[in-house]
Amino acid sequence: TVGCVAVDNEGNLAAATSTGGLVNKMVGRIGDTPIIGAGTYANSLCAVSATGKGEAIIRGTVARDVAALMEFKGMSLEQAAALVVGDRVPKGNVGLIAVSATGEVTMPFNTTGMFRACATEDGHSEIAIWD
């Protein structure tokens, strides 16, 4: 699975995800990627793209949960994403990338690794696989 999330200077947000799914999956199997609110989501607060075991991400409505924790509990992007990845889905199953309307970036995962990269206007940038 691959994904990208972005926010511009006006706070406009978007998310995109694309995948081949799981090795040896059944023909006709749908994963989390095309399910709005599971593997991919964006609203006026944040944009999220998830990866990992699709069935766990769908059950956990992962991407929407991050946005909902911000919307209804007033959490920051980092707090919301950390709670969902750390507490709401089985270990070893999920990673996600997310940006907020205020330009925050977070890339938590509970698997061994996640291929990821990010950059912000204030000059921070990162390319990583493991913790």
Added chain:
Amino acid sequence: MGWAIALHGGAGDIPLSLPPERRLPREACLRHCLQVGVHALKSKKSPLDVVELVVQELENNPNFNAGRGSVLTTNGTVEMEACIVDGKTMRCGAVSGLKTVVNPIYLARLVMEKTPHIYLGFEGAEAFAREQGVETVDASHFITPENVERLKQAREANRVQIDYNAQPVQKDMKREELIPDGDSQIG
């Protein structure tokens, strides 16, 4: 506030021992895609255009599980899916079950912009792609030797489990085997 961008190439059981010949091309692709995305943001492209552009780059790289390089179904075929969401308008586009479309994310965007729907799948999505004149290729274009090998290993893993289980095994995702070549293609 300032602009920001993040991208991923999948999460899973990626062992620390991943050999350089597998790690370096992936890191190089992440670096390239990040540069493409940052340049697009600095050029004032909309976040929607930026995320589509970056995901297309990632789909075209055979090292990642999307587009060319997609992992294979149990029948050895490719079924790709993609999704795009615009936070400003909550418009969405999603596709599943694609076999011939070079960039699934582009078709997802067309679903969002040119149909009254959010999600098209399988033959309907393929027919829409042809109607829209979207670039398509023979399904074999997406199948890489690495993923043929991965499928073989995954099948063998399943066969071993079935041999040990009198009952037909319900694949236990928690026992997902770490594919020996290092990239567990779980996502």
